[in-house]
Amino acid sequence: MSTKPRPLFLKDRRDTPNVPGGGRKREALVEKSRIAIREGSHSFHAAARLFDKTTRERAWLLYAWCRRCDDIADNQHMGGELGDQSNAEDRLKSIRLLTRRALDGLPTADPAFDAFGLVAAEVGLTEQMAEDVIAGFQLDAADWRPRTEADMMRYCYHVAGAVGVMMAVVMGVDPKDKDTLDRANDLGLAFQLSNIARDIVEDDAAGRCYLPEMWLVEQDIEPGQHTKPHHREELAEMAARLVDLVEKHEAAARVGAARLPFRSRWAVLSAARIYGAIGRKVRKRGIEAWNSRTYVPRWEKAWYGVRGFVSAVINRPHEPDQPIDWGIADYRPDPA
Structure with a gap:
């Protein structure tokens, strides 16, 4: 009995591996996060220098996610002038989707979310902890x-x-x-x-x-x-x-x-x-x-x-x- 060949897209499909950081190298994520905190918060950047190396890098990784979520929610860059505030719900959905993927160790195409996935895996941050932060963006989006x-x-x-x-x-x-x-x-x-x-x-x-x-x-x-x-x-x-x-x-x-x-x-x-x-x-x-x-x-x-x-x-x-x-x-x- 003959069998039909599997469609090419099924035969060649590979499951995306679940890797903290979405497969990006830790060194690259740390460096991008360091740049983000240097640009985004002078006070936090100054205080973070006092941590030991490991804690400092993890603080940078977490900050990068916070900064990026804030920028997406407010349609701005590095906390600058607010952009068009329409489609706020769509931006919040994107934040939640990318955060969920990051926590699952899937690539997000955004270094800040990959950074969050990495630090979450290293120290045990949870989806509930992230959602508590995202809820604040939800309040602003609703003009609360x-x-x-x-x-x-x-x-x-x-x-x-x-x-x-x-x-x-x-x-x-x-x-x-x-x-x-x-x-x-x-x-x-x-x-x-x-x-x-x-x-x-x-x-x-x-x-x-x-x-x-x-x-x-x-x-x-x-x-x-x-x-x-x-x-x-x-x-x-x-x-x-x-x-x-x-x-x-x-x-x-x-x-x-x-x-x-x-x-x-x-x-x-x-x-x-x-x-x-x-x-x-x-x-x-x-x-x-x-x-x-x-x-x-x-x-x-x-x-x-x-x-x-x-x-x-x-x-x-x-x-x-x-x-x-x-x-x-x-x-x-x-x-x-």
Whole structure:
């Protein structure tokens, strides 16, 4: 009995191997990721230098994915000017598809996603961890606005706290160590709250507002008018309120940092000082905080690195003024 020959496309088909990094060489992914962080975040780039070599490279790999997802979601390049915001759902679908492929060890044709697949395989990052970050992009795509302080904190969790959780795993924290992951989340929350305070006017120009609507109501500010010159006093008050939250979560983060290896502890404490300084500068500048962009100069970052080193050596963090009775569960939306 004769048999029909197999079609050529079936006979010659090869299953794509599942290889962390999509088959790209680790050295190439690390180098591309190093360039991405150098261009995309001067503060994070400076702090990452303090890690040991392996942790530093893994932080670069994770950052490359975060930066690329943000750029795809906002249709921008390296955090620059926002592009056309139509078809946002399609861009989010692409992020999820490429992330899933990367986690499966399949090639994505995008070095940043391949980099994520590599670091995820090396340290045990999960799809849920990635999805928590992507959910933040989903909120922006839906033109979401926080109504309450709790809403704002949930947003901060998705766009920064969840990244802090993944960074903790990169630094060697056991994914089952919920308390230390909670404190890593605190660091991300502090970072994002500082960013919100600094970027209030810039965000408004892009059609976004991350201040809770209830705060605006309390200040008797008309909708869409919070950045107008006649409301600068109220804006400065709300920025100061944000910085109070920064300092609350910054203090809690130091408790978790005390459990990290020395060089990771040094990097985290230095980064906390740098980002905390951004918020404190905004608070100090008051109504003039948005006349020009608030930043931390290079010499000051170096000084915070020295202070971070001393704190890491002593490793006796001051107890926060408030009892720590919160965690990641408080910032994730109720599944119901």
